[in-house]
Amino acid sequence: MFGKIASIAxxxxxxxxxxxxxxxxxxxxxxxxxxxxxxxxxxxxxxxxGTLYVDPDTLPAGPFLAYDHDGKLSATVYMTPIAALEGxxxxxxxxxxxxxxxxxxxxxxxxxxxxxxxxxHVVLFHDDGAKGRLAE
Amino acid sequence: xxxxxxxxLGLGGGILxxxxxxxRLWAQDVVTISMKGTPRGENTWFEPNGLAVAVGTRVRFxxxxxxxxxxxTTYHPDLYGRxxxxxxxxTPWDSKFLLPGQSFEVVLSAPGVYDYYCIPxxxxxxxxxxxxxxxxxxxxxxxxADDDLPDAVLAHLPPVDAIIDAGxxxxx
Numbered sequence: 001m002f003g004k005i006a007s008i009a010x011x012x013x014x015x016x017x018x019x020x021x022x023x024x025x026x027x028x029x030x031x032x033x034x035x036x037x038x039x040x041x042x043x044x045x046x047x048x049x050g051t052l053y054v055d056p057d058t059l060p061a062g063p064f065l066a067y068d069h070d071g072k073l074s075a076t077v078y079m080t081p082i083a084a085l086e087g088x089x090x091x092x093x094x095x096x097x098x099x100x101x102x103x104x105x106x107x108x109x110x111x112x113x114x115x116x117x118x119x120x121h122v123v124l125f126h127d128d129g130a131k132g133r134l135a136e
Numbered sequence: 137x138x139x140x141x142x143x144x145l146g147l148g149g150g151i152l153x154x155x156x157x158x159x160r161l162w163a164q165d166v167v168t169i170s171m172k173g174t175p176r177g178e179n180t181w182f183e184p185n186g187l188a189v190a191v192g193t194r195v196r197f198x199x200x201x202x203x204x205x206x207x208x209t210t211y212h213p214d215l216y217g218r219x220x221x222x223x224x225x226x227t228p229w230d231s232k233f234l235l236p237g238q239s240f241e242v243v244l245s246a247p248g249v250y251d252y253y254c255i256p257x258x259x260x261x262x263x264x265x266x267x268x269x270x271x272x273x274x275x276x277x278x279x280x281a282d283d284d285l286p287d288a289v290l291a292h293l294p295p296v297d298a299i300i301d302a303g304x305x306x307x308x
Binding site for chain 1: 173175176177178179180202203204205232233235236255256257259260262
């Protein structure tokens with residue numbers, strides 16, 4: 001019973017989240033999203049994350065929309081600086097790229113252009129094969 | 137962006153330094169420092185992060201990390217206003233961002249200790265130290281005081297003596 005209620009609540013919460021009014025399922029997503037590799041010195045396809053798009057106004061947290069080699073939206077990624085979290089910063093009500101989330105990875109990242117400090121990657125995969133398609 | 141960017145600095149000074157030190161001018165063998173990282177970016181580092189070379193040696197930085205960009209940037213007021221951690225006679229250098237597979241070269245002509253870092257990974261501790269020549273070389277300048285540096289960087293700069301003794305130090 002609790003699981004069913006939680007599932008409904010989660011679904012309502014996701015559908016109410018910003019970002020779903022647009023169809024983001026295929027690359028490229030509409031403006032204000034920009035391809036990360038076009039504006040930062042990073043590879044076009046990042047192993048593990050795919051081809052990323054982001055609305056610059058949402059940096060550093062994102063969401064970053066992660067597309068596979070065929071341009072299919074495969075994950076939504078958030079990047080939250082460790083120092084900011086330790087300082088009490090919260091990142092609430094972040095948008096989603098798609099309503100379906102099949103698994104989540106959270107791990108430390110040492111930094112990269114765009115988020116040039118240690119931070120956490122929170123990766124929401126949108127289908128069972130997404131992780132494999134973004135791997136390399 | 138060019139696949140290989142080359143910067144040869146102070147070659148004249150290098151010739152003079154080599155002659156004064158009695159070293160072989162042709163000791164400019166290329167020594168490579170690799171920029172590395174784990175697949176998901178949990179860790180990044182220079183390998184080796186401690187290196188001893190002769191005056192006039194050409195050092196090549198290569199980005200061997202397929203999933204990230206890196207820089208090799210000296211600590212110097214002319215570069216982002218940082219306190220100087222290279223010999224006063226040396227010209228500061230900055231590779232700018234290197235994408236995977238790209239490289240950058242520099243000739244180290246002034247004897248002494250050079251500390252450098254990777255711009256997006258300094259706070260993680262991605263830094264390195266090159267010891268050029270020895271204390272017997274004219275104009276030698278040792279390591280700068282350990283201030284103005286993040287703790288993570290201090291943890292990854294090997295002691296000068298350890299670098300000279302080993303020739304190369306790798307600590308991730």
